[in-house]
Amino acid sequence: MDIMCKDLAMHRVVVLALENVYPFELGIPARVFGAARGPAGEQLYEVVTCSLDGGPVTTSADFAVVVEHGIEALETADTLVVLPFAWEPVEKNAIGLPADLPADVFATLRPGTRVVSICTAAVLLAAAGLLDGRSATTHWEEAEHCQRLFPRVDWDADVLFVDDGDVLTSAGVAAGIDLCLHIVRRDHGSAAANRAARHCVVPPWRDGGQAQYIERPVPSPSTAATAATQAWALQRLDRPLPLAELARHARMSVRTLSRRFRQEVGMTPGDWLIHQRVELARHLLETSDLPIDQIARRTGLGTSASLRRHLHAAIGISPLAYRRTFRATEAVDQTPKH
Structure with a gap:
């Protein structure tokens, strides 16, 4: 051939x-x-x-x-x-x-x-x-x-x-x-x-900055106790989710929930929430024309300034620059690649 x-x-x-x-x-x-x-x-x-x-x-x-x-x-x-x-x-x-x-x-x-x-x-x-x-x-x-x-x-x-x-x-x-x-x-x-x-049949996204190797045992199904609370929280990212509320949903103490999160996802509940909110913001920036402040509210990051700060910490660019990158990609996709 x-x-x-x-x-x-x-x-x-x-x-x-x-x-x-x-x-x-x-x-x-x-x-x-x-x-x-x-x-x-x-x-x-x-x-x-x-x-x-x-x-x-x-x-x-x-x-x-x-x-x-x-x-x-x-x-x-x-x-x-x-x-x-x-x-x-x-x-x-x-x-x-x-x-x-x-x-x-x-x-x-x-x-x-x-x-x-x-x-x-x-x-x-x-x-x-x-x-x-x-x-x-x-x-x-x-x-x-x-x-x-x-x-x-x-x-x-x-x-x-x-x-x-x-x-x-x-x-x-x-x-x-x-x-x-x-x-x-x-x-x-x-x-x-x-x-x-x-x-x-693989996870759609693991941040490049995620640790290669976390020295901890893989939790068994019986100990992977935060999965239901993670799923519950992902449906409510637009609202405040204090640690005490997450613990109540998981029927654990705050201390136990924090320990389980570290064991099962390698980060604290607060860090996990920020990560999920930033990922949702990225998705909305890529796929919608929503104003930046509205995206900030929908993702629970509060203000456009907060969104800008967290997105820059995660990937090093502003929301507008990130959106322009994907708009440019869409335009390029309409032209032949050589």
Whole structure:
């Protein structure tokens, strides 16, 4: 199949799979981007998987995969996703890169190509100098090693993913799903991302700043006691929800409710409420023309100043700027992508 003859209006995601690729991460881009559909059900992305030579690729498991395309596919990428592979440090301050990996593997990318790494594939971007002077993340277990290898990169081991504009990196394993959904959301809005998430049966949104690893036991169903109160609160975000009222609904003391929230969602009830209110505000900014002060009231944030403060703390921009971003995205979506 000649990938150069595909519909050029569709955003092409090229996935680079190297020897000893991890099978789980291999499936993430095709699954998430393949599930992304527009309002009329139209496909939003074309996903092409390639290897260095266009031949079969070994995996970290006991099987290989057949890949149809070679490294020339990188020249056609609108977005390049680099997958992690099983590697062992050859010494304390080195990394075992694939022997057949060209030093200029990314040289054929067109200007403006978005580059994405999942998990430890960030080392390939770092080795190529693509992360110099940038913020990035990787699997928390490898962050210290990466910091030694690539000190010019601002490694953050405490987040799920980092969006640095045209270069994005994710933490380990399933965080690649969060990053791919974030890209769909950035490209096409929350409705498209939510549809893709529902199709893949995964949570539609985990903030990139969420901790990679929380050292706590997973609560069993019998101890996950705040779920009903969370659902109840989500239907009442437009009104004050003091901690005492949440505790009454959960039939717990305030102290017990706070402890259970920390165990089950990794944050206090107050922080969880703010997070949910900001997410609702983002949804309304993306999908409605409601005035900012009305959105602030509907989300329980009170005033436009409060909304502006909390949104800036969460994602670093104002409500108007956020809304303009998605209006611009809608306009771009009407034009061909090359």
